[in-house]
Amino acid sequence: VTPNEIPIAHDGIAVIVNPSNPLSEISVEKLSDIYSGKAKSWSDVGAKGLGDIQAISRDPSSGTYDSFKEMVIQKPDKTRDYAASCVQTASNEAVLTTVGQTKGAIGYIGLAYVNDKVKVLGVIPLGGGKPAVKPSESTVRDNSYPISRLLYLYTDGVPAGNVKTYIDWGLSDEGQKIVKEVGYITLK
């Protein structure tokens, strides 16, 4: 098998908190502290009256779990990893539900899944000094939102035949329109 990757869409991972949370932005460093267990209380990251942080993560079978680890937790320090105390949920929906119901919770989900039961935080890129960036079509596509990634289709070698037809369709205006409809961000 010779894997061949073809970018098909952009995706941002949105950091979400309960709507009652007063924060509107957070830095990559603070997020890393939270998920690696260094920061345990909301007062450690500048919000008062919320008590302990309930860090919600996806489970290790999820691609988002790995993406978030690479792009956030290990950004300030390669040796960091998820703390055992993170609550692991099996789907984007479960993260949404839990964060929506839990006052002190923070979670992350694919931008396509965000709804109004939760509040999306702006993220300050590593190193600070720059303003917080909210995930949006333009900030994800130009990578200025720090937790952006490409989504790929994989083929065995250079695609041919029906596989090629399918991929060409996915990259066409018609395919990209569907990418947008389901909440992901088009390549162009």
Place this chain on the structure above:
Amino acid sequence: MAQAAPVKIKHSVRRVAESVIERIIQVAGFLAVVFVLLILVFLLRESLPIFKDYSLGKLLAGRDWRPTSDPALFGMLPLILGSIFVTVGAMVVSVPLGVGCAVFVAEIASPRMKEILKPLIEMLAAIPSVVYGFLGLLLLGPWLAKILDLPIGQFGMVGAILLAFIAIPTIVSVCEDALSAVPRAFRENSLALGATRWQTIARVTIPAARSGLFAAVLLGLGRAIGETMTVLMVTGNSPVIPEGLKAFLKPLATMTAIIAQQMGETVYGSDHYHALFMLGLLLFLASLAVSIISDVVIRRMPGVRA
């Protein structure tokens, strides 16, 4: 004599047919044993390679389950303790409720009420565990978190309570059979000697049925320890070592939930893969131990068998 011949043929045909059927039943019986052995062989084959890189002590006593770290750690202690916590918690809830319910159905309820109650309780068993998980995630967990003033609605006790409801139909149904198997004469003698109904139940019927009640409890335990979907959905799956009774109010992870959660995306033949099979082997040995213990204890206990 001329007429006897066909009868004889019929007899021998019947005898052949009977021995064929006997053989089939025999094979079916042996097959069950063969399947269990094959499963054991498969579990051993897929789990033993983990010992190339990790010692048994490091696995069983390891306090960190970090399958995607570098280097990966497969400390199973938090998961083993998590399973024990949730299962014991479930038994604390389900045994009194289940046995009490069985006593009511078998000894106190009128025949008509019994006719309604029994199928209703058995219907509990027909509810898929994913539905219990949903109820726990959306209703029971958040509600308990609110009244107990907990920060999050996913914790050990939610799993224990739901598992209790999953184990209750098994416990009730086996208990009820055991109680019904106690001969009428026992109760009649007790009542005739002037004992009240309660004295009869507590000192005659229940002691007489105790081996069956014990079997019911162990079957319920087996049901609870192997349940996966419900605990996966409601306990938070945080591989933290549960410490003290307070751990019931915190997220924890069980062996079954971790296997279900992680097996799907693990690389075939990797250490992680073998470690998950090792968890499976431990679960297998745990259920084996439960059935052997119940067998030995039931055989030693005097009383009426269910």
